[in-house]
Amino acid sequence: MKLSIKDEFTVKFVAEEEDDLWSIYNLICKGDRVEAETSRKMDSNGIRKTSATRVKVKVEIKVAKTEYDKVGSVLNISGNIVSSDTASVRIGGSHTLKIKQQLSFELTKNEWKESVLEQLTHSSCRCAELAVVLMQQGLADIFIVGKSGASSATHCAKVQCEKPQGKKKSAKNSSSTATANSFFETVLKAFTKHVDLGSLTTVVLASPGTLKDEFHRYLIPEARSLQLKPIVNKKVRFVFISSTSQSLKEVLDSPAVKKFVNDRDEVEDSKFFNNFNVAHLSDMGRSCYGWESVRKANELCAIQTLLVTEDLYKSSDEGIRRKHANLAESVKQSGGSVHVFSSGNASGVQLRMFTGIAAVLCIPQPDLDDLVL
Template identity: 35%
Template structure:
């Protein structure tokens, strides 16, 4: 994301102009824009003109509109953001108060005006515009006949392709059908990798499966690469990492990303940091439950006692349309930062973020035990 202009005063009022440079930036825009904000951007409007003879013609014109956002629709596969709202600035083609839709796309600048820029929004702008935040990872989770080819960016896990093929079972005296089916399946997965993974950007490609499927596939892929002299695969052989997973489904990525070998390979990615923090929370919950809590009330009480070492919070909570609710979570984040705690904002499009959302979207690892919170929890359950 490119920051073109920023003017935010001490009270938090102001405008920020941004240019999304890649699909990931549209996700950041989705997290920044809230219902009630004003967004100015370029759009195409169909205009009807009537001639002196009474005949009317319609043509499409490009114009710049400012709308007050009423609905936000994020198209994940296309990485496109559709904003709908009323026009709030004079325009020769669109009446004041008329509804219009703005599409935010890559390489199309937009200006965002908020009644109040809080610390979470400003941090999001800073993070989106920091090039060191982008460290991309490819992953193929597979089992016989099923594979998911995924791209793991700093903010989301995107399934680029799903390959589902039936492979005949091995039968006594007739293994050929099984072998042929397996080769067809491996060929489809290899083509999927070549089509969807850009090796210029991706630093590492994980191949995960139960048993020996990953090893068989890896061997097949590089035998084919040698036969066909596929330079893309041969030059990037060192980027592949074979790891174990329990299945070929997307949710297996969580255990894959927690593997120490994987963590070492992708230590600089945000996805790995989220997974490590989530693992630390679950470990603490088992080993020392008086130092791990989830749910707003318990976490808030721990924050009041300046006991939070790491706050885990889902970005879903900052997209709520209730301004009072959002302010509540922003105040919590600020108080944890002020007391020297670490704040991790989890992406709801990552497997670890989905996991956190199941735990109310908010959790904390404490510096010291607070058994009184545990007793409170038990008394609530008793009631």
């Protein structure tokens, strides 16, 4: 999520992932004001008619109702128009704003809680684990990618260098090498400027031919020279993709990248489920599962790690999703951690056999099921 605080009452948002829309949905209250670009059918007098021309306008509405459509990944915010950048728009008329990913909008409240702003600022600064460098001769695009794939990608930088103009054969090789090194140097500078290596786990290098391999051969000794420790210490994994275009979607849809993402998620999920399984088999009250038992453990502030399936945590049923999201937030506020399991891998399937929600406890509770809370 991108956000900028305009003043003490107004914050500007751009939802980058589907989860950002859910977070924003939970922020908006009746009586708030939301301003965004939209379209309305109007005649020359500003009156809405079915036969009128659809016009792009920016309007601000006073919120009366908000609906979250997970399937369509959109927020429908309804209310009466209080202002517009177009004089022909009738103030007081009803309108529904459709807030989607990558659409900039402003949310104004009479009062913002400081804790909410701090939490939003922290979430907007979270760093992506995956970076993509798309290259062809003399051109490179650098992206960081969130968990929602191309829809959550941020284009960090574009690098362009002119190709060598020399035509003499004797100078061709040296000129090409110097130009390539100059290009690679510029790409590396842009990469280290815009990408947080500390949070990065994987870099995808994509290009036609061998350009990606040549850049990697240049990168390794330069990383040692510049003391880029995550690369030198091999904490960052490189994935090489042959790409015929500068299409990020083509790269992210490639089997190699998909396999990496699936493997990464499965390794993480397996680690957390194994910890739960060890605690469960020890039979010393160090684990629990099922909504009621987990809820009681949370009431006792006894949860070290909450495990929940993606099916529950991001359910299309708003009530189910809100219930599990509120529980997760409560666990975090009590000092615990939360891990959401991917639905498709083996660990996610195993967790569903334990009702889809479980916990490893920091305080053993052998009589948890007998407690009345």
